[in-house]
Amino acid sequence: MSVDQVNPNDESKYAASARAFRDNVSRDLANDELRSNFRGAMDYLVDKRKTALSDSDELETLREQCKLIKQRCLVKLPHLLEALEEKLTANGIKVHWAETITEANEIIAEIIESKNGKTVVKGKSMVSEETALNDHLESRDIECLESDMGEYIVQLAKEHPSHIIMPAIHQNKKQVADLFAKNIEGFEHTTDVDALIQQGRNVLRDKFCNADVGVSGVNFAVAETGTLCLVENEGNGRMCTTVPDLHIAITGIEKVVEHLSDVPPLLSLLTRSATGQAISTYFNMISHPRQQDEKDGPGEVHLVLLDNGRSQMYSDDELRQTLQCIRCGACMNHCPVYTRIGGHAYGTVYPGPIGKIVSPHMLGLEATTNLPTASSLCGACGEVCPVKIPIPKLLLRLRQESVKPKGAPQVMKGQGSGRKTSEAFIWSVWSMIHKQPLFYRTSMWFATRLRFLMPKKLGAWTVARSAPKLAPKTLHERIKEREQAAKGK
Amino acid sequence: MSQVNTLHLRDYPKNPTKVYLYGTCLADSLFPDSGIDAIEFLERQGIEVIFPQGQSCCGQPAYNSGYTDEAKAVALEQIRHFPLDIPIVIISGSCGGMMRHHYKDLLKDEPGIEKFCDRIFEFTEFLVNSLNVQLNDSGPAERVALHTSCAARREMGVHITGKKLIEQLDNVELVTHDYESECCGFGGTFSVKHGDISNVMVSDKTKNLVNADVVRYVSADWGCMMNINGSLEHQKESLRGEHIASYLLARNAMDNTGDKS
Numbered sequence A: 001m002s003v004d005q006v007n008p009n010d011e012s013k014y015a016a017s018a019r020a021f022r023d024n025v026s027r028d029l030a031n032d033e034l035r036s037n038f039r040g041a042m043d044y045l046v047d048k049r050k051t052a053l054s055d056s057d058e059l060e061t062l063r064e065q066c067k068l069i070k071q072r073c074l075v076k077l078p079h080l081l082e083a084l085e086e087k088l089t090a091n092g093i094k095v096h097w098a099e100t101i102t103e104a105n106e107i108i109a110e111i112i113e114s115k116n117g118k119t120v121v122k123g124k125s126m127v128s129e130e131t132a133l134n135d136h137l138e139s140r141d142i143e144c145l146e147s148d149m150g151e152y153i154v155q156l157a158k159e160h161p162s163h164i165i166m167p168a169i170h171q172n173k174k175q176v177a178d179l180f181a182k183n184i185e186g187f188e189h190t191t192d193v194d195a196l197i198q199q200g201r202n203v204l205r206d207k208f209c210n211a212d213v214g215v216s217g218v219n220f221a222v223a224e225t226g227t228l229c230l231v232e233n234e235g236n237g238r239m240c241t242t243v244p245d246l247h248i249a250i251t252g253i254e255k256v257v258e259h260l261s262d263v264p265p266l267l268s269l270l271t272r273s274a275t276g277q278a279i280s281t282y283f284n285m286i287s288h289p290r291q292q293d294e295k296d297g298p299g300e301v302h303l304v305l306l307d308n309g310r311s312q313m314y315s316d317d318e319l320r321q322t323l324q325c326i327r328c329g330a331c332m333n334h335c336p337v338y339t340r341i342g343g344h345a346y347g348t349v350y351p352g353p354i355g356k357i358v359s360p361h362m363l364g365l366e367a368t369t370n371l372p373t374a375s376s377l378c379g380a381c382g383e384v385c386p387v388k389i390p391i392p393k394l395l396l397r398l399r400q401e402s403v404k405p406k407g408a409p410q411v412m413k414g415q416g417s418g419r420k421t422s423e424a425f426i427w428s429v430w431s432m433i434h435k436q437p438l439f440y441r442t443s444m445w446f447a448t449r450l451r452f453l454m455p456k457k458l459g460a461w462t463v464a465r466s467a468p469k470l471a472p473k474t475l476h477e478r479i480k481e482r483e484q485a486a487k488g489k
Numbered sequence B: 001m002s003q004v005n006t007l008h009l010r011d012y013p014k015n016p017t018k019v020y021l022y023g024t025c026l027a028d029s030l031f032p033d034s035g036i037d038a039i040e041f042l043e044r045q046g047i048e049v050i051f052p053q054g055q056s057c058c059g060q061p062a063y064n065s066g067y068t069d070e071a072k073a074v075a076l077e078q079i080r081h082f083p084l085d086i087p088i089v090i091i092s093g094s095c096g097g098m099m100r101h102h103y104k105d106l107l108k109d110e111p112g113i114e115k116f117c118d119r120i121f122e123f124t125e126f127l128v129n130s131l132n133v134q135l136n137d138s139g140p141a142e143r144v145a146l147h148t149s150c151a152a153r154r155e156m157g158v159h160i161t162g163k164k165l166i167e168q169l170d171n172v173e174l175v176t177h178d179y180e181s182e183c184c185g186f187g188g189t190f191s192v193k194h195g196d197i198s199n200v201m202v203s204d205k206t207k208n209l210v211n212a213d214v215v216r217y218v219s220a221d222w223g224c225m226m227n228i229n230g231s232l233e234h235q236k237e238s239l240r241g242e243h244i245a246s247y248l249l250a251r252n253a254m255d256n257t258g259d260k261s
């Protein structure tokens, strides 16, 4: 099941598609074109990052610095959020708090309706994907147009982003050309990327000039100065935040940083980790609505700060590290699982390794129980994460929460929902055997002697592999014999 | 400072004369030859090897499945059997990562656990950094590939030491295969729980190894090799992996005095 097949008004639409993870995986693994699109794109991005971060000493120094910045900001989070609200308010930006995605959507719709807004242009914002804002606004007769080229493609195709930085990375240029041919009037067929994009841009241009509202995300919200920073490459973010008279920004509470000076190191590592760029083409800093003597910019600016499970991550010292994320996407680019199954199979807004550690807090562990286990724990994600989130360790932790027995202290929504009696029983027997040396050696002695009984088919394992064969004698026995032989000499 | 540099910022015992061997559960019941070969290799370097019969499994399978208490009971039992303050050499990078790093979390309340963890050395790491072994190559000319498990690579830095050892073999050409650092798709219970994803990963790995046109590949991890060899056998490919301990022993059949042993 893909996200698109679920009723858009259902608050748990992502929960339903995350539940269908296994089916999604089978569907997408069978799609050769999709797989080759992902492999090609990920190889390209991995290479770009490698070139941009070729000095390993600099890289490690910066990663450590960025980790410490984010950790400091998280320790002070409640205080920084207060300071941010105060500063933004003083600057003339209105701040709203939303605990759930429904609240966030409601707040945004009300602001728009209070201004009689009918059309919205959106810059890229994953948090607005998280709330399924487009669906909500459409249900209230407000038209929403994605202005980031990737998001625009995904919207035309009635899909969802398959990558947090490159929303349409699952499509190749031929597929995009076909999509444009179907949807853009007067489209001149081409598979030249620049010419393709230019034709898409022409459509967007018009929309910018006529939209009532601009909606954007935020990469860093600076508490010290009350500044909203927005990183982008296409200039659409700048258009969205300057042309319409009303600008609404939406972001998660973890995006607040303490000082303006915290931004440069984070930005430097963000763009290089994401796309291998030394810096993005545009970097917007929004500090207030249009001033009296200014000619452009929106008359009104709002910021919606969303929780949606983030407080739950925050309450646990280990899980809190999830909030260090600056959404660069490097973990998915380097993930051997993401590279194979692509972004849609996860069924969640955030795919890949970051999606696996963040979605269980947003949707509950019950709906996402297959995500933390769908990892070989190879560690490629943790190795590249610019803020050093120990992703494999957090995956392990979520596995623990998932199989926790009843009655354990409550840490998260859906905890214990992955516990199966049969599996728990197997592990307790396993533990009993392996913690008693004599019992273990006896079991192994029998296993090796009875190895002819071992089945040739071992479930999922033998679909693509031959079954391993038990040795005639264990290492324990052979060493014992060897030692006795040496003594006998 | 790169991660690899940090990994190597540990104290290596110089001129040790006695070590423990940790055989791992996979080698115990499926691949005991590699344990025997590791002992033989170490003994030829003049090292006395003790193999405590009380050892069983490092606890990783349960730990990676989220069953912490079950893993902990097994882990606690392991440390009891290695009382002497001598290095513990382990013939698997991922079990090494478990005992060297994850035990610090799992058994954090256990007195002396840090010290225990610091005594854990992966086989190739120990040969290079502690023993500084010098290999003679007595085998025929051949091309081989090296597969390092992800844990070995990222937690133990073994891709460097494994490579260093193979490069000492004069007649062996070490061939880099495509996507060398990418996971083979094993991941313990992952390969069963998410068999379809794991299958695609191991198929890619075997394709890349076969394309490297080598006579064998070597690895220091039976987990990965069970996966990769199983897939190769299933595909009726002749290529197989060999544990690095067995490979080095076979190639280095001459001892340091030049006598055929």
Ligand code: SF4
Residues within 6 Å of the ligand: A324, A325, A326, A327, A328, A329, A330, A331, A332, A353, A354, A381, A384, A385, A386, A387, A388, A389
């Ligand atoms: S978890 Fe790390 S690597 Fe992944 S998106 Fe977040 S910051 Fe980037």
